Amino acid sequence: MSQPASEWDVLIRNANLARLLPQGSGYDELQQAAIALQDGKIAWLGTEEELPAQARAHSEIDAQGGWLTPGLIDCHTHIVHAGRRSNEFEMRLHGATYQEIAAAGGGIMSTVRATRAATEADLLAQSLPRVQALLAEGVTTLEIKSGYGLDLASEASMLRVARRLGEMLPVAVCTTFLGAHALPPEYAARADDYIDHLCREMLPALHAQGLVDAVDAFCENIGFTRAQTERLFQAARARGLPVKLHAEQLSDQDGSALTAAYAGLSADHLEWLSESGIAAMRQAGTVAVLLPAAFYFLRETKLPPIAELRAAGVPIALASDCNPGTAPITSLLLVLNMACTLFRMTPQEALRGVTCHGARALGLADRGSLEVGKRADLALWRIERPADLAYMMGFNPLQQVWYGGKPCRNSMA
Ligand code: NIG
Ligand code: FE
Numbered sequence: 001m002s003q004p005a006s007e008w009d010v011l012i013r014n015a016n017l018a019r020l021l022p023q024g025s026g027y028d029e030l031q032q033a034a035i036a037l038q039d040g041k042i043a044w045l046g047t048e049e050e051l052p053a054q055a056r057a058h059s060e061i062d063a064q065g066g067w068l069t070p071g072l073i074d075c076h077t078h079i080v081h082a083g084r085r086s087n088e089f090e091m092r093l094h095g096a097t098y099q100e101i102a103a104a105g106g107g108i109m110s111t112v113r114a115t116r117a118a119t120e121a122d123l124l125a126q127s128l129p130r131v132q133a134l135l136a137e138g139v140t141t142l143e144i145k146s147g148y149g150l151d152l153a154s155e156a157s158m159l160r161v162a163r164r165l166g167e168m169l170p171v172a173v174c175t176t177f178l179g180a181h182a183l184p185p186e187y188a189a190r191a192d193d194y195i196d197h198l199c200r201e202m203l204p205a206l207h208a209q210g211l212v213d214a215v216d217a218f219c220e221n222i223g224f225t226r227a228q229t230e231r232l233f234q235a236a237r238a239r240g241l242p243v244k245l246h247a248e249q250l251s252d253q254d255g256s257a258l259t260a261a262y263a264g265l266s267a268d269h270l271e272w273l274s275e276s277g278i279a280a281m282r283q284a285g286t287v288a289v290l291l292p293a294a295f296y297f298l299r300e301t302k303l304p305p306i307a308e309l310r311a312a313g314v315p316i317a318l319a320s321d322c323n324p325g326t327a328p329i330t331s332l333l334l335v336l337n338m339a340c341t342l343f344r345m346t347p348q349e350a351l352r353g354v355t356c357h358g359a360r361a362l363g364l365a366d367r368g369s370l371e372v373g374k375r376a377d378l379a380l381w382r383i384e385r386p387a388d389l390a391y392m393m394g395f396n397p398l399q400q401v402w403y404g405g406k407p408c409r410n411s412m413a
């Protein structure tokens with residue numbers, strides 16, 4: 001039974017709901033509806049007709065026919081970092097490849113140098129406007145990876161800044177330890193020693209400080225091998241931490257199947273994902289996280305196997321991958337559009353990718369859909385149809401956000 005109507009904190013009326021139920025279909029629309037929030041959770045929802053006559057709330061809002069969705073979830077970002085790499089963008093336009101720039105000491109390593117040199121206050125100041133831009137488009141849950149420090153002090157700084165952003169702003173931050181992002185110069189030609197250092201020292205220390213919610217690696221011919229990745233996964237498992245992986249971005253390393261073997265939350269990128277990788281992910285319930293902005297920015301031509309993932313019923317999440325090298329983007333709405341134009345996903349699949357499936361990619365069962373008992377993270381949009389969110393480019397129809405039941409405007413002040 002729902003709570004007595006008189007106790008509701010917030011009642012939003014005259015709204016259209018896109019509930020995006022995890023096992024649902026379409027947008028799970030409920031038109032001319034109302035939704036009640038109580039103690040930070042959704043307490044009741046239904047059509048205006050079903051609303052009990054005695055319904056009362058401390059604060060009643062008229063949504064004026066706008067659309068309510070779950071707050072958006074960006075489940076893969078490197079948003080905490082210092083510096084920019086537009087010089088590399090220019091180099092690529094003069095013919096250099098991403099791999100060549102990385103091999104010459106640029107790429108991830110140039111951001112590592114900038115991040116190591118930045119103070120923690122500076123790292124926070126540089127990252128804050130990027131997070132605010134995401135929030136201005138309805139994001140209420142955000143994953144943030146380390147991986148531009150690559151030593152204990154700098155990785156800890158990145159993760160502390162990530163936690164601090166979640167304290168300062170109306171957004172839930174999930175942290176991911178990505179120490180295995182690139183090989184730091186101190187360990188040149190000693191990748192196995194570096195993995196040992198991650199497993200024996202960095203991960204235990206950062207985890208003990210409460211800074212790690214999950215563990216990720218860059219399994220790639222310019223990153224770490226499958227065997228090295230597996231050793232890190234074992235260390236994560238020993239601490240009860242979930243794993244995820246940058247997998248099959250530039251080549252097929254069979255990283256997705258490895259992630260599935262460790263019951264991983266997600267395998268991300270996946271342009272080179274094989275049939276056997278898909279089967280392993282399906283069996284393990286590992287989410288496919290697609291990152292169309294990185295695909296776009298690197299001008300990749302090999303598409304992730306969308307039709308095959310769809311046919312196998314693997315949940316597909318979408319994320320910004322916000323990072324200075326391959327996805328300098330802070331718009332999740334634009335990611336929806338890219339998923340449709342570049343990957344031929346439907347607007348409905350795209351919206352699921354940043355709501356119910358994004359939640360699953362973070363292992364969060366308490367959000368991502370509009371259902372009684374879920375967190376009251378909501379976004380109200382001035383749109384005519386849910387597909388408008390993926391259709392428009394560079395236009396932000398967000399009207400209002402509720403984060404844990406509390407109203408916030410999230411405008412770019
Ligand atoms: O997700 N693939 C590895 N990591 C990032 C890129 C990082 C960078 O170039 O700085 C990615 O695309
Ligand atoms: Fe990434």
